[in-house]
Amino acid sequence: MCVVCFVKALVHVFKIYLTANYTYNFRSWPVDFRWDDVRTAGGGGSGHRALTCAAAAAGVWLLQGTALGRDAPGRPLRGSRSQAQCLLQQIRELPGQLASYALAHSLGRWLVYPGSMFLMTRALLPLLQQGQERLVERYRGRRAKLVARDGNEIDTMFMDRRQHPGSHGRGLRLVICCEGNAGFYEMGCLSAPLEAGYSVLGWNHPGFGGSTGAPFPPHDANAVDVVVKYALHRLHFPPAHVVVYGWSIGGFTATWATMTYPELGALVLDATFDDLVPLALKVMPQSWKGLVVRTVREHFNLNVAEQLCRYPGPVLLLRRTQDDVVSTSGHLRPLPSGDVEGNRGNELLLRLLQHRYPSVMVREGLAVVTRWLRVGSLAQEAAFYARYRVDDEWCLALLRSYRARCEDEQEDEEAWGPHGLAFPWLVGQGLSPRRRRQLALFLARKHLKNVEATHCSPLEPEDFQLPWRL
Secondary structure, X not given: OOHHHXXXXXXXXXXXXXXXXXXXXXXXXXXXXXXXXXXXXXHOOOOOHHHHOHHHHOOOOOOOHHHHOOOOOOOOOHHHOOHHHXXXXXHHHHHHHHHHHHHHHHHHHHHHOHHHOHHHHHHHHHHHHHHHHHHHHHHOOEEEEEEOOOOOEEEEEEEOOOOOOOOOOHHHOEEEEEOOOOOOHHHOOOXXXXXXXXXXXXXXXXXXXXXXXXXXXXXXXXXXXXXXXXXXXXXXXXXXXXXXXXXXXXXXXXHHHHHHOOOOOEEEEEOOOOOOHHHXXXXXXXXXXXXXXXXXXXXXXXXXXXXXXXXXXXXXXXEEOOOOOOEOOOOOOOOOOOOOOOEHHHHHHHHHHHHHOOOOOOOHHHHHHHHHOOOOOHHHHHHHHHHOOOOHHHHHHHHHHHHHHHHHHOOOHHHEEOOEEOOOOOOOOOOOHHHHHHHHHHHHHHHXXXXXXXXXXXXXXXXXXXXXXX
């Protein structure tokens, strides 16, 4: 064997050895960043309010009260019931709680997060290994181990484009990618922003790939919390340059991150839903309805819409027109092409617009957006938009004049947030029905984009866009 061939063979064997260690010995890696490795603004930090967010500093918190029906109208207040009544109520609810716990930690977890199953991870190991090699060799990815507040170790991969940001400066922005329930950063949704030229930070849910733990909502929230802190403190991206991208069930962690850190620059939600309950009821037996609702509310309360409405920054929803996973139409039968009426992304858009523009999304405004959401093709969408003769320039002028007028009149600092005038906006009061329809359609089209793809199809790089800004 010649010397050159021997050297090539040695390099190949050495690469295989490194890759094997890279994959299997991640648990023995040193920790690169912990959730409490955070310098406060007074201690020489950058001074961004996002870095010392009160909610994150106090620990992970989730929106649960309204979703679980606590203190609902007609329910006796806790203080008005005697201790004996409370004890009897707890005893009556105990069997249901035990059944709900058993379902959540067995079949429920496998259905909601199949990627956390050991057999799936083993089956996908060759593909995950190839994905790691690709990210490291082609994009110079840097793997890091983060430790969350609950002690889980989070496996991350960072691709830095700041040295070569491109002609549009995309590399100066960081896209934090939140994967779906069977997605891994090695072969997941980060490929679209990565190929589009952005800096990208991918991470695996607890129990996925090299991450430890189990992917229940509190653990998932802890995981994305340390990922955001890592991006801001260790990678030193300004909050305004950080975009959070959530695909499918990753919309929960994406909206949690932007709700908790409202200074983050933008939010993109791809093929996600408003609430898990309607989707869970679609796949479970009708006789299990009570148990399913209770299990989801108590153990998998993925209330994406509620969290979304608490983020004040730019938002873009990507709705896939051939998506049958986040649709409640047709039950378990395949959807016909272009059937988007049951897509739960529709409810997500309606909730967002009703929160931000309540004076626009009433009566005829709500009705016209609901009809627009039933359109399943790009050509039909354009025709529907043209039918109402929406004047984009007039809509922009109206929104800008409202914002300018509020800037002159508002003196209360609470009316201002990290992205300017806080929502809700009362723009649209006094408009004629025709003008209200036009403004509602304009806002809907700016916040939702149709993509002709199935749920699991990789998003094309040209379809990944940043949200609209006024």
